[in-house]
Amino acid sequence: MKKIIVPIDFSDCSKNALNNAILVAERMGMELVLLHTFMLPVATTDGTPLVVGSMIDDLQEASEANMADFIKKNKELKRVPYHTEILAGLLLHGLNDALEKHDAAFVIMGTHGASGLKKTFIGSNAYTVIKNVECPVIALPEDADITKMKRIAMSGDYKHRPAAHSIEPVITLTKAFFAHLYIIHIDQDKDLEHDEIEIAKSLEQYLKKVSHSFHFKRDYDVEDGLLAFAKEENIDLLVMISRHHSLIDRIARGSETKRLVMDIPMPLMIMPE
Structure with missing residues (x-):
């Protein structure tokens, strides 16, 4: 089954992207992959960067709890098959990892503070993703709705x-x-x-x-x-x-x-x- 990957940061913007993705997945008989990435914490010892394992574990657990709460609040997810993936690192790296694993048809992602094409790119990950992933990307400005597109x-x-x-x-x-x-x-x-x-x-x-x-x-x-x-x-x-x-x-x-x-x-x- 083809997949639609939806980056999730637990914001209203990503919730709107998810709502749109649910309808697209339903219409096209696809499965959703809810992808959340978190940044690695870095400490220093004598000026040498050091990733602290216990901090990664804490962030992983917090992300999993946030994802569970996010899913609980989005009951429309019951309409389509889905699963979640939570990865440490940059969104772009997480997306490319997910794309290697899955037969993805689309990436559907929200863009923060967007009221037009200019703002869609500025202050968001959308432009970086668009230029660097080998998959069709649908970037949705805040509150955009493509569920009834004609x-x-x-x-x-x-x-x-x-x-x-x-x-x-x-x-x-x-x-x-x-x-x-x-x-x-x-x-x-x-x-x-x-x-x-x-x-x-x-x-x-x-x-x-x-x-x-x-x-x-x-x-x-x-x-x-x-x-x-x-x-x-x-x-x-x-x-x-x-x-x-x-x-x-x-x-x-x-x-x-x-x-x-x-x-x-x-x-x-x-x-x-």
């Missing part, structure tokens, strides 16, 4: 012919939620070139079984155009392929002139190529 937009890059495996996760997600998939290409040029049209046509072979449409928007700034489209079409989930890291970097940095567009709540899914 409009999914995928940023189309007509410069590269996509591999089937790179877009299969978004296709299965679209089918599971009976959603419509918008393929949106943003370019400053007025018309698509011949090679770009051929690549766009090649996508059709992957999308025959899902409701979909192709869209072209002219804009001199790719991220402005992409986010404006998402706002205009009331998109529930914005999907990008990880080769667009430069675009993600620009969104994360943002600017004062983009504040109005950036402040829309936007669940984001990044797929590894």
Whole structure:
């Protein structure tokens, strides 16, 4: 059975991510892995770092107690199969360990203090995770809800012919939620070139079984155009392929002139190529 890994830090933000993950798991017949990581305590002796074993044991026990309490308060978990994993170390390391052990379809994680794409990345682990795990990651701003999503937009890059495996996760997600998939290409040029049209046509072979449409928007700034489209079409989930890291970097940095567009709540899914 495919797994969905949900990082848990016992906050309201991770609770919201869990609630969304439960519905996704239920729709797609998947199992949840609730992953909690805690930082190792370090003491020093003559300037030499020393991890104290008894402190690790105490933190492990405290984490297990917190997880049990967290599960007790989230009764919706009874609807899907799940298990927990508690590991010492950084979240990224814990996630990569979990991904090696499990046949994971998605990582679904909450992002603290998020009201838009810019804040989704700043002050959270989301950006580090997105850039460094080989699994589709769904990053959910605080209070975001994808449990009833009907409009999914995928940023189309007509410069590269996509591999089937790179877009299969978004296709299965679209089918599971009976959603419509918008393929949106943003370019400053007025018309698509011949090679770009051929690549766009090649996508059709992957999308025959899902409701979909192709869209072209002219804009001199790719991220402005992409986010404006998402706002205009009331998109529930914005999907990008990880080769667009430069675009993600620009969104994360943002600017004062983009504040109005950036402040829309936007669940984001990044797929590894």
